[in-house]
Amino acid sequence: MSSDDVTADALATDATGDLSAPPESQDSPVERAAATTPPAVPLRVTNLKKTFGGITAVDDMSFSVESGSITGLIGPNGAGKSTTFNLISGALTPDSGTVYFNGQDITGLRPDQIATRGMVRTFQIARELPEMTVLENLMLAPKNQIGETLWRSVLPGVRGSVIEQETELREQAWETLEFFEIDHLATNEAGTLSGGQQKLLEMARALMTDPELVLLDEPMAGVNPSLERKILDRIHRLQEDGLTFLLVEHDMDVIMQHCEHVIVMHQGRLLAEGEPDTIRSNERVIEAYLGEDLE
Numbered sequence: 437m438s439s440d441d442v443t444a445d446a447l448a449t450d451a452t453g454d455l456s457a458p459p460e461s462q463d464s465p466v467e468r469a470a471a472t473t474p475p476a477v478p479l480r481v482t483n484l485k486k487t488f489g490g491i492t493a494v495d496d497m498s499f500s501v502e503s504g505s506i507t508g509l510i511g512p513n514g515a516g517k518s519t520t521f522n523l524i525s526g527a528l529t530p531d532s533g534t535v536y537f538n539g540q541d542i543t544g545l546r547p548d549q550i551a552t553r554g555m556v557r558t559f560q561i562a563r564e565l566p567e568m569t570v571l572e573n574l575m576l577a578p579k580n581q582i583g584e585t586l587w588r589s590v591l592p593g594v595r596g597s598v599i600e601q602e603t604e605l606r607e608q609a610w611e612t613l614e615f616f617e618i619d620h621l622a623t624n625e626a627g628t629l630s631g632g633q634q635k636l637l638e639m640a641r642a643l644m645t646d647p648e649l650v651l652l653d654e655p656m657a658g659v660n661p662s663l664e665r666k667i668l669d670r671i672h673r674l675q676e677d678g679l680t681f682l683l684v685e686h687d688m689d690v691i692m693q694h695c696e697h698v699i700v701m702h703q704g705r706l707l708a709e710g711e712p713d714t715i716r717s718n719e720r721v722i723e724a725y726l727g728e729d730l731e
Contacts, residue, residue: 476503478649478680479555484523484533493519495704497533501649501697506671506681508691508712511701512724517684518560520701521653524682525557526550537649556642557651560684562634566627570618570637573626574609575602577644609644616640616670632663639670650674652683656690668694692716700724 479501486494494516501507511517522528524535526547535543537555547557565573613619616636621629626637635655642650652671656664668690671681685691691698692712700707700715702724708715715721 477501478503478538479524479682480536481520481524482534482536484520484535485531486519486523486528487531492704494523494530497701497704497706499699499706499709501680501682503680504675504678505696506675506683506694508695508698509682509684509701510686510688510691510698511707514703515701515724516704517701518653519704521557521651521684525555525651551645551647554646554648555651556645556647556649558635558638558642558653558655560654560657562631562638564626564629564634564637564641567625569623570613570626570629571606571609571622573637574612574641574644575605577641578605578608578646612640612643615643617666632659632667635659635667636663636670639667643674647679649680649682652681652685654684654686656685656687664690 477500481500482498484494484497485492497516497520509517509520519528523530523533526542526545526549529544533543534541537550537553540553542550542553542555545553550556565576568576610619610622613622616639618633618636618640621633626634629637635658639650639652639655655667655671659667671694675681683695692715695712697709698712698715699709700718700721707724708718708721710718
């Protein structure tokens with residue numbers, strides 16, 4: 437046998453020495469994502485990029501969020517934080533890059549499809565349905581409501597199941613309102629609530645979807661200190677129940693005192709990430725904030 441024949445045989449032999457072993461099948465993209473996304477990391481974004489005309493708002497952004505954590509996303513104005521949130525939640529489609537949620541590629545899915553999978557977001561400016569009551573706003577949120585199908589809601593044979601589910605959802609909504617201490621506002625039109633009360637309503641409505649991960653976009657903006665304490669208390673209580681949070685927030689006291697991990701963006705890119713104490717003393721972060729006090 438020639439040396440070339442020996443080489444060919446060696447290359448064809450698998451690790452067990454079996455010449456007859458079939459070639460390994462290639463995993464699908466979803467299987468590869470699941471293999472590279474640890475179970476303790478429900479959210480992972482890789483190489484996200486988004487441009488608007490000649491402006492690059494998000495540029496090769498990659499990070500992950502650990503399960504059960506409160507993770508802060510910070511950066512100077514114009515750093516790309518809100519655009520990143522929009523890319524993750526499906527409000528915008530990235531030019532390139534991938535968003536994985538629980539090991540599945542959700543890039544480009546609609547916000548409602550992403551919410552059905554267990555990831556929801558709130559907005560800096562609350563987006564309540566102003567002419568509906570607070571209670572009605574909550575009862576619209578849960579997924580897979582059988583009453584949303586017209587024939588089920590009117591036919592006598594199945595109407596009973598619709599009523600039964602609606603009764604259960606009403607009880608759940610009341611419990612959620614009580615948790616956020618806005619049950620006394622249940623019959624008020626949502627448009628009459630104060631800014632802080634609307635933030636609580638947004639969080640309550642998000643909770644009604646039974647999420648695993650909640651994206652909070654500046655939850656403390658425009659909120660008085662009393663309501664801020666209430667919102668933070670509810671976030672921590674929900675974290676204890678197993679929820680994961682990613683929040684954009686400009687209040688550095690909130691970030692440094694309440695987040696386990698902080699991600700810093702600057703000019704659309706990842707500038708730094710780590711524990712709050714590490715970020716507080718990072719020279720590049722301090723420079724990006726132009727000497728702002730991060731204490």
